[in-house]
Amino acid sequence: MIGDIEGMDRRRLLATALFAAAAPAVAAAAEEKKKSGGGSYVQIPTLLGATSRGSSRHGVMSVDCGLDVPDEALRTRVQQSIPRLRAAFVQIVQTYAAGLGDGAMPNADYLAQTLQRQADTVLGKPGARLLLGSIVVN
Numbered sequence: 001m002i003g004d005i006e007g008m009d010r011r012r013l014l015a016t017a018l019f020a021a022a023a024p025a026v027a028a029a030a031e032e033k034k035k036s037g038g039g040s041y042v043q044i045p046t047l048l049g050a051t052s053r054g055s056s057r058h059g060v061m062s063v064d065c066g067l068d069v070p071d072e073a074l075r076t077r078v079q080q081s082i083p084r085l086r087a088a089f090v091q092i093v094q095t096y097a098a099g100l101g102d103g104a105m106p107n108a109d110y111l112a113q114t115l116q117r118q119a120d121t122v123l124g125k126p127g128a129r130l131l132l133g134s135i136v137v138n
Helices: 002-034 072-080 082-099 108-123
Strands: 041-052 058-068 129-137
Touching: 041 072, 041 082, 058 082, 058 108, 072 082, 072 108, 082 108, 108 129
Parallel strands: none
Antiparallel strands: 041 058, 058 129
């Protein structure tokens, strides 16, 4: 019985050591994935808004987007303003999603124009181009 316990402890120790050794590689892969879209691309965390779908059914609209910012000084400002940008974008998405009719398709052009206008307002000038990744309504 004692030999079985020691064997289990060794296996746990070995498993823990393997996970610890693999952690930096996993973190590096995750960091590399975040940088997709090129050097001028700044990703905005996913935006969510609640939808009302008929009698007492609720859904969620999610919007993936980012900003293409070729100007390095403006890109720095964008990265510093991500919390403000995200808050403004979430407010737009939540308001739009709340008014989305049952079974209606979201209007990507309207959302892109509205989010672009809001980005220009928050940043104080144009130059950061909004890119929509996906709009999903569940």
